[in-house]
Amino acid sequence: MRYGIVGTGMMGGEHIRNIRLLDDVSITAIADPVESSLDWAAQSLGDQQPARFRSAEELAEKGEVDAVIVASPNFTHRAVLEPLFDRGLAILCEKPLATTIADADWIVERAARNPAPFWTGMEYRYMPPVARFIADVHGGRIGALKMLSMREHRFPFLVKVGDWNRFSRNSGGTMVEKCCHFFDLMRLIVGAEAERVYCSGGIDVNHLDERYDGETPDILDNSYTVVDFANGVRAMLDLCMFADGAEHQEEIAAVGDAARLDVLVPPGDLVFSPRVGFGAPKQVVREHVAVDDMAMEAGSHHGATFYQHAAFARAVRGEGPVEVTAEDGRRAVLIGAAAEISAREKRAVEMRELDTTG
Template identity: 70%
Template sequence: MKSTDHIRWGIVGAGMMGREHIANIALQPNASITALADPVASSIESSRSAIGADVPAFADAAALAASGLCDAVVIASPNFTHRDVLAPLMDARLHILCEKPLATTIVDARALAVAAAGYDRVFWTGMEYRFMPPVTEFVAQVHGGAVGALKMLSIREHRFPFLVKVGDWNRFSANTGGTMVEKCCHFFDLMRLIVGAEPVRVHCSGAMDVNHRDELYDGRVPDIIDNSFTTVDFANGVRAMLDLCMFADGAEQQEDISATGDEARLDVHIPAGEIVHSPRVGFRNAKQVTRRHVETDPAALAAGDHHGASFHQHAAFAAAVRGEGPVIVSADDGLRAVAIGLAAEMSAREHRMVEMRELGL
């Protein structure tokens, strides 16, 4: 496939995240959306409105796969559906961008990673946070030696509660894998990327203390963590920490990442888009802090809720489909991010440190 070849896209899961993908595919050259799959009629109509065309719609992924209308497909259906949804799409040999988390259980995630390893088309796990321009620059600076030898990594996300989804499926860990999988696999993926090593143990202290406590769904109260501290020890000796709060609606910065090494500290702030470099202060040296704002295309910012990341991820995915770039986030990356999240969920429930070997990794 050449760079000028047109990519026909299908969207499986036409809800909120599906519509973000629609907006970003619309900004890509030589790409169009040619099919939708979702059992919910209102989601189909909302997505058709976003596309601006009456594209064919199907009740499930199997029917979309059999239609022959698509070259590539986004999986944006509920987390617990991914393994079943992916089977017919892989049988049809479509290029796949599967939203995070790859799956909700270690068994399903491992099965998908094994299947993708032998797949002769692009299989890409959707980890948008890697592609936020300020975060991309931050990672490049850390890898380029801006902090010296990395010793500690800290990620903070203080944000609003989970949004309402169709059928309220995201209120229960059985559907999402738990908050530490559903939300935080992004950050565990970033940890692995930045640290450049695999985790060996995880400790998480977390609970549902504020959000959703007064909600009932068929008599059931939600069971998802809304705040936590998670520490991850990596094989190369680096320590990483995630500070999560899902009831900090008024926070000025939603995400902050800090890398501290033996020579300096580097911070990135989202949505400010600012990178701050703070060298260590020697006995006779004055403190010299430098700040730089990383610009993000306004059209990309307007096309979603991930600071322009979905636009840049789609551009990189299209390059991989056309043979002009690598697969940047593999199914194995998706498996490993899910595994850290599951270890964190286990740790929070059982009040203990969890070794990654307990999950077979």
């Protein structure tokens, strides 16, 4: 199976490292308008030197590939995808699917007509501890799910080529760029669609002293977001991007009518806490979920990128389903866009305001 990579910056490099762990694959083409990014990717591939192109159009026309990974900046996705769709290639497109709802709608429509699989890159689903957490919640371990809370306390946005991620017009805003992962997980775990979003967020610590052509970055660096779902479950995301020293970067807690279940990343532990009644001894059970060492070393998403690529490869070969569709990507963008509006306008946003497709 022959892969092409469009966008050979930081995330493109992570995809390259993980694809190389798969059996019976090769990376035969890379594309990026920045020569130094192409050089870096070529160096990381060693003896396996792919054809080099400066655009997705050139790669689609001249590259000999079966599947393409789109890891270019968020705002380029629609333009990058168009020639790949025209060639009918299998595609894994990094999150967020797009920076605008209109572009996300267009991608969903084109993906539906594409003869080969289209996959939205939602790595967080594939962290082994998170995957186990989801399976346990869906399996009824906590009873009927009532509340879902997520926390990401982490480092600020990293520096990207051209500093494109410093501005909402390029990234979709923090709630789209970063938090689409969590909104996707909410939908997956809750098993329903969002009806209402309220986000309180600010720009309080990060990037305040940065200037790009005299312009100050406008991306949120902290927020609380509450999402009401159609089945009555409510979910909450607590985001802080100036909490570099936090012990756990990601924490997710699901509370049902019978128990609570937490997942902590790192270290990759599940913590199960059944209801015991007031005053009774607690019966907390802690379990570690192991991750393949090579998968951990090949990426920065707790091994998730490797497991996602294994599933994507199965789908391309006709050995498994597409597990994260373009529509999944669009729904995550919708919630993120609603959160951005809510934070700016200081009001709850009804999803029907944004979703014209029903």
